[in-house]
Amino acid sequence: MADAGVPRAGRPVRPFPPGEPVPPEEPAWRRPADGLRAYGLIVGMWTRSALAYRLSFVMMTFGNGALTALDFAAVAIIFGHTTRLGGFSLAQTAFLYGTSGMAIGLADLLLGSMDGLGQRVRDGTLDAMLVRPVPVFVQVAADRFALRRLGRVSQAALVLAWSLSRLDVAWTPGTVLLLPVMLVSGAAIFSAVFTLGAAFQFRFGDASEVQNSFTYGGNALTQYPPTVFAKELVRGATFVVPLAFVNWLPATLILGTPQPLGLPRWVDWVSPLVAAAVCAAAAVAWQAGLRSYRSTGS
Amino acid sequence: MGRTEVRDGTGGTGDAVIRLDGVCKVFDVYRRTGLLRRERREVRAVDGISFEVARGETVGYIGPNGAGKSTTIKMLTGILVPSGGSVRVAGIDPSRERTRLARRIGVVFGQRTTLWWDLPLRDSYDLVRRMYRVEPARFRANLDRCVDLLDLGPLLEVPVRQLSLGQRMRGDIAAALLHDPEVLYLDEPTIGLDVISKAKVRQFLAEVKAAGATTVLLTTHDLTDIEQLCERVMVIDHGRLVHDGDLAGLHAVGASERVLVVDFARELPAVDVPGARTVRVEGPRQWLSFPASASAAPLVAEVAARYPLVDLSVREPAIEEVIARLYGDRASL
Numbered sequence: 367m368a369d370a371g372v373p374r375a376g377r378p379v380r381p382f383p384p385g386e387p388v389p390p391e392e393p394a395w396r397r398p399a400d401g402l403r404a405y406g407l408i409v410g411m412w413t414r415s416a417l418a419y420r421l422s423f424v425m426m427t428f429g430n431g432a433l434t435a436l437d438f439a440a441v442a443i444i445f446g447h448t449t450r451l452g453g454f455s456l457a458q459t460a461f462l463y464g465t466s467g468m469a470i471g472l473a474d475l476l477l478g479s480m481d482g483l484g485q486r487v488r489d490g491t492l493d494a495m496l497v498r499p500v501p502v503f504v505q506v507a508a509d510r511f512a513l514r515r516l517g518r519v520s521q522a523a524l525v526l527a528w529s530l531s532r533l534d535v536a537w538t539p540g541t542v543l544l545l546p547v548m549l550v551s552g553a554a555i556f557s558a559v560f561t562l563g564a565a566f567q568f569r570f571g572d573a574s575e576v577q578n579s580f581t582y583g584g585n586a587l588t589q590y591p592p593t594v595f596a597k598e599l600v601r602g603a604t605f606v607v608p609l610a611f612v613n614w615l616p617a618t619l620i621l622g623t624p625q626p627l628g629l630p631r632w633v634d635w636v637s638p639l640v641a642a643a644v645c646a647a648a649a650v651a652w653q654a655g656l657r658s659y660r661s662t663g664s
Numbered sequence: 665m666g667r668t669e670v671r672d673g674t675g676g677t678g679d680a681v682i683r684l685d686g687v688c689k690v691f692d693v694y695r696r697t698g699l700l701r702r703e704r705r706e707v708r709a710v711d712g713i714s715f716e717v718a719r720g721e722t723v724g725y726i727g728p729n730g731a732g733k734s735t736t737i738k739m740l741t742g743i744l745v746p747s748g749g750s751v752r753v754a755g756i757d758p759s760r761e762r763t764r765l766a767r768r769i770g771v772v773f774g775q776r777t778t779l780w781w782d783l784p785l786r787d788s789y790d791l792v793r794r795m796y797r798v799e800p801a802r803f804r805a806n807l808d809r810c811v812d813l814l815d816l817g818p819l820l821e822v823p824v825r826q827l828s829l830g831q832r833m834r835g836d837i838a839a840a841l842l843h844d845p846e847v848l849y850l851d852e853p854t855i856g857l858d859v860i861s862k863a864k865v866r867q868f869l870a871e872v873k874a875a876g877a878t879t880v881l882l883t884t885h886d887l888t889d890i891e892q893l894c895e896r897v898m899v900i901d902h903g904r905l906v907h908d909g910d911l912a913g914l915h916a917v918g919a920s921e922r923v924l925v926v927d928f929a930r931e932l933p934a935v936d937v938p939g940a941r942t943v944r945v946e947g948p949r950q951w952l953s954f955p956a957s958a959s960a961a962p963l964v965a966e967v968a969a970r971y972p973l974v975d976l977s978v979r980e981p982a983i984e985e986v987i988a989r990l991y992g993d994r995a996s997l
Contacts, residue, residue, distance in 0.1 A: 494778035499766035
C-alpha cells in the first residue's frame with residue numbers, strides 16, 4: 367500500500383480515467399432486447415453459481431420434483447374412491463393438473479423471485495437495483511433464479527404427457543395448436559399475477575401472502591375440474607381474476623367437456639388475448655408501483 | 665454560499681458535473697389518529713438546496729442524522745424524484761433518465777451492499793462488467809488496480825455474505841469504480857469500520873482523488889474522512905445547506921473546539937496555559953479546550969515545559985457538536 371501512488375514497471379498507469387462519452391439513450395425499440403440480455407446475464411450467473419455445487423443442485427431438483435409428485439398423488443387418491451370428479455375422468459383431471467402446473471411452473475421459473483420485492487423495499491436493497499443500468503423489473507425477476515424450479519415444470523409435463531396418452535382426443539389442427547397456445551397464455555397469465563402482486567408490494571410491503579393466494583391458490587384451483595366448484599367461484603375466476611383462461615376454458619375444446627359457464631365456443635380461443643390484457647395491466651401496475659416508490663422512498 | 669456560481673446558460677454541464685437548483689423533497693407522513701382517520705403531515709426532507717460540484721472535485725456532504733443527506737444522494741442517483749427544483753448530473757436529469765445515468769455514476773451505500781449477497785466477489789464483478797458493458801481490457805486494468813490497492817486478492821472467491829463489514833465495504837467500493845464512473849457517490853463509506861479498515865478505505869479514496877478524473881460526493885459522520893479527503897465541505901441541516909466552503913471555515917464559523925486530555929504525574933490544580941482553558945479536572949487528568957483552528961503543537965509544548973506530563977491525547981470535535989454549535993441559536997428559536 368505504501369508505494370500505491372508510485373508507477374510500477376510493466377503496468378500502464380491509467381488510474382481511474384473518466385468514463386468515455388456515453389451514447390445517447392437507446393431507442394425504445396432496443397430496450398426489450400437489452401432487458402432480455404440483462405435477464406440472461408443474471409440468470410446465467412445464478413445458474414453457474416448453483417451448478418458449482420452439483421450434488422446440492424441435483425438433490426434440490428430431485429426434492430422439488432418429489433414434493434410435487436406427492437402433490438399429484440393427492441389427486442390420484444381421490445380417484446381411488448370414484449371414477450368421475452365433477453364429470454371429469456382421472457385422465458381429464460390430469461390434463462387440467464398438467465396444464466395448470468406447467469403454466470405456473472414456467473411463470474415461477476421465470477419470475478419466481480418477484481414475491482421477494484416487499485422484503486427488498488423494506489430493507490432498502492431495492493435502491494441498489496435502481497442505480498444499475500438495467501431495468502428493475504428484470505433484476506427483480508431474475509434475482510436468485512433457481513433452475514431447480516424446473517422440477518415442478520417437469521413433473522407437470524409428465525402428468526400432462528400421461529394424460530394425453532390416456533385421453534381419447536379427436537385431434538384437429540386447431541386443437542393441436544391450442545395446446546401450446548394455452549400453455550404459453552397460462553404462463554403469461556400467472557406471470558402477470560406475480561407481477562401485479564409485486565407491484566402492490568412497492569406500496570404495501572407485506573402483500574406477498576395476498577399474491578400467493580392468487581398464484582399458488584389459483585394453481586390449486588385450476589388443477590381440478592371447474593364443475594366441482596361453486597358457480598360464483600368459476601365466475602370470479604373468469605371475469606375478475608381470469609385464471610379460468612389458463613386451462614378451464616381452452617381445455618373444454620380439447621377434452622370435449624361442456625363450457626362451465628355456458629359461454630359461447632369462441633371463448634375457448636381468447637386465452638392469448640386475455641393473457642395480453644392482464645400482462646398490459648400488470649405492466650401499468652408495475653410502473654405505477656415503481657413511480658410511487660421513487661416518490662416516497664418508502 | 666460564498667462560491668462563485670458556474671453558469672453557462674446552455675443547460676450543458678460546463679465545468680459543473682453536479683448541479684442542483686432549488687431542489688426540494690417533500691414526504692407525506694401519515695399518522696393514525698383513529699381507526700380509519702389519519703393525519704397527513706408534510707415533511708420537507710430537503711428544502712431548497714442549490715450547489716454545484718466541478719469535475720474532479722471531492723466534496724464532503726455532512727450533517728446530523730435525518731438532515732437530508734441520503735435523500736439528496738437518492739435524488740442525485742435518480743432513485744428518488746425531487747418534489748421541486750432541478751437536478752443535473754453529467755448533464756442528465758437523474759429521475760428521468762435513471763438507467764442512462766447509471767452507467768456514468770458509481771454508488772456506495774455504507775449501510776447496505778450493492779453486491780450480490782450469495783455470490784463470490786469475482787462473480788459479482790463479472791456481472792458488473794457485463795451489465796455496464798465495460799470493455800474487457802479496461803475492466804481487467806481497473807479490477808487489478810482495485811484488487812491491488814484494496815487488498816481484495818484473497819477475498820475474490822468468498823461469497824459476499826461471508827465478508828466482514830470492512831472487507832465488504834472495500835468490495836463495494838471496487839464494484840462502484842469498475843466502469844470508470846464520472847461521479848462517485850459514497851454514502852457513509854466508513855460507517856462501522858475499525859480503524860485499520862477506515863484507513864485503507866481513505867487511502868484508496870485518496871488515490872482515486874489524486875487521479876483527478878472522478879468527481880466524488882461523500883457523506884460521513886467521521887470528520888477525519890473529510891479532513892483527509894475533501895477540500896470542500898457542505899453542511900446540511902433540516903434540509904437546508906448551512907455551510908459550503910473549506911473545513912477550516914466550518915470550524916471558524918462553528919467556533920468549535922478540540923480538547924487536549926493530559927495526564928500529569930500527580931494531581932494538580934487546574935492548569936493555566938495561554939490559548940486554552942481548563943474545562944475539567946479529575947485526579948491527575950485534566951481537559952484543556954482550545955480552538956479547532958489552532959495547532960495543538962505549541963499548546964502541548966507549553967504544557968510539557970511547565971508541568972510534569974505523563975500522557976496526552978487530542979479529541980476532535982464531533983461533526984454533530986460543530987453543527988449543534990453552529991446552529992444552536994437557530995434551533996432554540
